[in-house]
Amino acid sequence: MTASTFVYDSDQARTPLVTEVRNLWAFRGLLKLLVVRDLTVRYKRSALGVWWTLLNPLLTMAVLWVVFSQLFRFETPGVPFTVYLLSGMLIVTFFGQGVAATGAAMVNNANVLSKVYVPAEVFAVSSGVAAAVNFVISLIPLFAIQLITGTGVPWSALLIPIPLVALTAFTLGVGLIIAAAAIYFYDVLDLTNVFIQLVSYLVPTFYPLSIVPERFVPLIKINPLYSFLQVFRGFAYEGGFAPGWNFAYMAVSAVVMLALGLWVFSRSWKNLVVLL
């Protein structure tokens, strides 16, 4: 092993952001293993296995479709309601799952973190990345439905990695802040679930923006998730760029949130393990 030259000095200064990025790179092998473990263990004991990843969004969509297209009718001009609904749900689920998993990562892995030295951010980031992989897998049912309903899949779908990377960064940023807070106060995780629900209802997933009263529209548009959703829908089925404003807002909120999350996490790191 080349580790023979490795020196651990507790006085070594920790530079926020730089240290985290360096740690993640050094432990990239572990990061990959943890992501795979996250994705496989969840379904290990079920007969359908990984197929659940495909079925889950479809089943949830089916329920919402019955409720919102048969009982409460919403018109979504230019696109079938199922496509509108599923595309919105994918973004919101990605964000919700990612934030919840990243936020709980430290608490869930406390038994490892208090016995073996592993940079804590590796666990947090792996949960966020696993949510992103789940999102990519669930694009398959979305595209299938687009083909079935005759919406088709435009070439711009190849650009989906852009909102994907941006939303991963944004989700990780929010999740890291929650992960740090959850160590101090356990109920932060419960509050997070409420917060996620609130934020999810504030973006037009199952309702068109046109039914929202004029005075509430700014409230929706200020939600960063809205910009991610608009950009994603633009690429996934509208076949074009969303307004530049949404694109810029998405990019800025992704970068700012990730930096903020890493910074908060880095600042509180020293207290983390002692509290676990």
Place this chain on the structure above:
Amino acid sequence: MTPVIEAMDLGIAYRLARNRAGTLKEFAIQAVRRQVSHEKLWAVRGVSFEVAEGEVFAVIGPNGAGKSSLMKAVARVLPPSEGRVIVRGAVAPMIELGAGFNPELTAHENIVLYGTLLGRKPEFMRERVAAILEWADLTEFIDVPVRSFSTGMLARLGFAVATDVQPQVLVVDEVLSVGDETFQTRSRERIEELMAGGASILLVSHALSLVEETASRVMWMDHGRPEMLGDPEEVVAAYREWSG
């Protein structure tokens, strides 16, 4: 020669559990009542020592003396609250072996995962799976989820992974006392091999005769403070007298 482990005026503090607000709700209540406390419990304080290459350094003391916290500081798990610790070289932490095992994964998958947690490369671990299983005498269980393993089997697997590569520092917390007689003999042989390879050992143990027999120096701790440091026979004798 530079020592492998250096602890300088090391201190580790925990926030006192009875005062710590576990939830945001409790914290809010305490804040309103102005009862938020920043009282600390020093698990380790004012501890300084050096461990040279190939040395066996033992720490003894009653429960709650701060021995485990000290080990975790050397294993890089706990950052010191004050003072400084320097460790030159790779550490094989044998603190609750197999803490990184996932019950749903198979023995094969867990070897790779645990080894990677210990800082080794996944590709390297994949090559080592067969040898590790053979040493642990678990080859036939390669594809069995470890949730069906017995405690002894888990300990063997954890030990086999942790000691698979030559470390510069072995941090040992009573693990030698797990498993049956055969396994104990074999694990002791493995540790002797690693020592012959130049590993230093930081040993925490209640087995005073083992400490006397193997350690080159002993530190006796009580309430987080070092009581005595020196020759094994002297320190163990003084500790025996003190504890009655």
